[in-house]
Amino acid sequence: MLAVLLLAAGHWATAAAARADHPLVTQVLERIARTGIRLIYSSQVIPAGLRARQPVHGTTALEQLHSLLAPLGLSVRRVASGAYVIVPAPKGAVRGESSEPPATMLARVVVQTSRYRTSILSSRTATRTELENSPETHNDAVRALQVIPGTTAAGYTARTHVRGSRDDEVLFRYDGVTLHEPYHLKELQSLFSPVDPLAVASVTAWTGLAPIEYGNAIGGVVSMRPRRITRPTLDLQLSEQGASAMAGTVFGAGRGSVFADLRLQNQFAPVGWIDSGIGKPTLNDLIVHGTWAASARTRFAAGVLAIDDRRKYFSTENQQSKGVSGSEYYAWLRLDHLFPHSVSSMTELSAEQSHENVSGSVDEPTIVTGSLFEHSSHAIYTLREEVRAVPTARWYWHLGAAASWVNLVDLSAGSALFAPPFYPGLQPVSTVLANESIAAHAFTYALYGSARWQAGRRTTIDLGVRRNARHYIGGPGDAQWNVRANLRYLLTSRTTLRLGWGQQTQASVLDPHLEHGRFDPQDVRRVTQTDFSMDHRFVDRTAVRAELYYKDEGSPSSYSAHVFSPFALLPELAVDRVHIVSQRSRMYGVELSAATDESRPLSGTVSYAWSRAEDQIGGVWVPRSWDEPSSVKVNALWRHAPFATAASLTWHSGWPYTPLLASALSWTDPAAVQLAFGRFNSARLPSFFTLDLRFSWQHRLGRGTFQAFLDIYDATNAASTCCYSYSVYRSESGVYTLSQTRSPWLDFTPIFGVRWHL
Numbered sequence: 001m002l003a004v005l006l007l008a009a010g011h012w013a014t015a016a017a018a019r020a021d022h023p024l025v026t027q028v029l030e031r032i033a034r035t036g037i038r039l040i041y042s043s044q045v046i047p048a049g050l051r052a053r054q055p056v057h058g059t060t061a062l063e064q065l066h067s068l069l070a071p072l073g074l075s076v077r078r079v080a081s082g083a084y085v086i087v088p089a090p091k092g093a094v095r096g097e098s099s100e101p102p103a104t105m106l107a108r109v110v111v112q113t114s115r116y117r118t119s120i121l122s123s124r125t126a127t128r129t130e131l132e133n134s135p136e137t138h139n140d141a142v143r144a145l146q147v148i149p150g151t152t153a154a155g156y157t158a159r160t161h162v163r164g165s166r167d168d169e170v171l172f173r174y175d176g177v178t179l180h181e182p183y184h185l186k187e188l189q190s191l192f193s194p195v196d197p198l199a200v201a202s203v204t205a206w207t208g209l210a211p212i213e214y215g216n217a218i219g220g221v222v223s224m225r226p227r228r229i230t231r232p233t234l235d236l237q238l239s240e241q242g243a244s245a246m247a248g249t250v251f252g253a254g255r256g257s258v259f260a261d262l263r264l265q266n267q268f269a270p271v272g273w274i275d276s277g278i279g280k281p282t283l284n285d286l287i288v289h290g291t292w293a294a295s296a297r298t299r300f301a302a303g304v305l306a307i308d309d310r311r312k313y314f315s316t317e318n319q320q321s322k323g324v325s326g327s328e329y330y331a332w333l334r335l336d337h338l339f340p341h342s343v344s345s346m347t348e349l350s351a352e353q354s355h356e357n358v359s360g361s362v363d364e365p366t367i368v369t370g371s372l373f374e375h376s377s378h379a380i381y382t383l384r385e386e387v388r389a390v391p392t393a394r395w396y397w398h399l400g401a402a403a404s405w406v407n408l409v410d411l412s413a414g415s416a417l418f419a420p421p422f423y424p425g426l427q428p429v430s431t432v433l434a435n436e437s438i439a440a441h442a443f444t445y446a447l448y449g450s451a452r453w454q455a456g457r458r459t460t461i462d463l464g465v466r467r468n469a470r471h472y473i474g475g476p477g478d479a480q481w482n483v484r485a486n487l488r489y490l491l492t493s494r495t496t497l498r499l500g501w502g503q504q505t506q507a508s509v510l511d512p513h514l515e516h517g518r519f520d521p522q523d524v525r526r527v528t529q530t531d532f533s534m535d536h537r538f539v540d541r542t543a544v545r546a547e548l549y550y551k552d553e554g555s556p557s558s559y560s561a562h563v564f565s566p567f568a569l570l571p572e573l574a575v576d577r578v579h580i581v582s583q584r585s586r587m588y589g590v591e592l593s594a595a596t597d598e599s600r601p602l603s604g605t606v607s608y609a610w611s612r613a614e615d616q617i618g619g620v621w622v623p624r625s626w627d628e629p630s631s632v633k634v635n636a637l638w639r640h641a642p643f644a645t646a647a648s649l650t651w652h653s654g655w656p657y658t659p660l661l662a663s664a665l666s667w668t669d670p671a672a673v674q675l676a677f678g679r680f681n682s683a684r685l686p687s688f689f690t691l692d693l694r695f696s697w698q699h700r701l702g703r704g705t706f707q708a709f710l711d712i713y714d715a716t717n718a719a720s721t722c723c724y725s726y727s728v729y730r731s732e733s734g735v736y737t738l739s740q741t742r743s744p745w746l747d748f749t750p751i752f753g754v755r756w757h758l
Helices: 002-016 025-033 061-072 128-133 142-147 268-274
Strands: 074-078 084-088 124-127 170-174 177-179 200-206 220-226 233-239 242-251 256-266 282-293 298-315 320-339 343-364 368-392 395-418 431-433 436-454 459-472 477-490 495-506 513-515 518-520 525-537 543-553 557-562 577-582 584-595 602-617 620-623 630-640 643-652 660-662 675-677 688-701 704-713 721-730 736-744 749-757
Touching: 025 061, 061 074, 124 128, 128 200, 142 200, 142 220, 177 298, 177 320, 177 343, 577 602
Parallel strands: 170 220
Antiparallel strands: 074 084, 124 200, 170 177, 200 220, 233 242, 233 749, 242 256, 256 282, 282 298, 298 320, 320 343, 343 368, 368 395, 395 431, 395 436, 436 459, 459 477, 477 495, 495 525, 513 518, 525 543, 543 584, 557 577, 584 602, 602 620, 602 630, 630 643, 643 688, 660 675, 688 704, 704 749, 721 736
């Protein structure tokens, strides 16, 4: 890290001497893009170190764009979506003019590290600036998903349910590399992710059907692009949540770039506000990323993501203690190459290693006493190859293959003794054993391809097929087909209709169980999904969108659920753990949203979603624990230099919960009392409401910019209810009393910080 900082300082001194009227082209394009113009360009057309040849002039953004590109032999073409594609200027073109094909034609552009998205599917993209200004993301790139309509996350957690799906059915990728469960504090509601917004350029999310290359996830997809370094950069931040430092530079006359982002976090502020007696976890993560353009057609990228956690927890409320130590590492190398005839390829080799040790105990004399030890580790090595081509202006095709080798170990040893009338699952079994020993090797592969056809001036069709397979060495194996079909139709140049249908599967290899001495892998989850959307962009760049979806999970599935508090330190030994078996599931809803022009001093988004998420259990449709029929999200940003104020308001219907029924609220003989769960998810919590605020002020300080900020979570101190927990008190006279306690999500929490960046 120190070497990167010294290298950045040396290159900054050199860059400071560059002529002010010859800035980097990428910097000027980023400034123009902030006015609201969407730009598409390839890193082959505009290398990272390319500088303007003459001062940029013009009164409008388009005039400035033409004056920048014309001396470089470049021009812009407007495509159907309203974006502008930067391409080499045609021979004989008048200097500064735009050569525009019909707006409905497919742009014949093949890019590698660029802003061009090949999918015709509906997606949402948030830039780094938006992430930094949104109080709802809480300095967490993964939380960008929660701003989107149709996503559900009650309280302070990075885990997200997408259109009724489970929170483990979302695929996360950083720089194309799949991140498995990318969370800190996985055992405590997964409060944070290891991806710093400073290390990303943008986050794109698909809540409906995603491109076929994103497979083995039936909920949603989040793709994070790494930050693009075009000049020496230094960013330092300090707050109650910890400290972070990001440094980067370009080298080799702009052909290469590198950055490192380090966060040292003591997340006492949010964790402590959830429960002041729960302990002080220390969380660290590091991202290093580099690129190198070997030639105009060949580009390399490499990266490392390291996660190191040391946590000690204790809960004074229910006499639990827990110690966790673990680390996780990702490393990858990618080669992108552009062949003649508009054919490009991507070859990626990645490795992931993870291990974790857990030890804990619980001592609630009137309910349960026990201990637990767990050790888990896995290693995954993946090779992925993709080839893309645009043979004509109306055709695009894409082929890909991926293969992974997986080694995993899962050991657990523990037991718990329950006191009557409490029993695990409220069944008359006083002792619970948590013993398992698994060491397995598995192989997975995927073959996929898609084709897109511009069927007419207004119609585009996209078809995709995928084959996933998994196999345990010496154990079972299976394979699944996935198909997707999408149609986009342009009603007008500003109004777009999209219709999608697909069958998706998810089959994990990381959490098998032993059944009669044989591996019992997780069930294959299968979903058939239909999406319909219409969006319109007005002349003032205000955009509105309406989306309808229906998801049918026709295959039976089983999972464990906790009826009471989600904050149990030792959920394996919890009394409220129940096993749910559903015959099928259905998720459907309507989403309405509107967004203003982001370049305005006051901008924002508003959305409303009506949705249902239900499981069929015993022939009866039962709402899932995160089912919320109605939800509203409002985000606003006001900027008036040097001040900025952002607000995020979230309201949704209360989630379902399962009540506890007791034959008596007090007793002297535990054997004479009966406890039972009510019908699963038959009651509902009060509605959830929170208002998050962010205030910031910035000022030029030295060669950089100083910023002070204040984030306030739940500014109204609504303290929305997350759940109900139960405990038993024994009086001196020997009378036992059952007590119900209302537990809130994170309530009023101010977090102050400062930042300085070049």
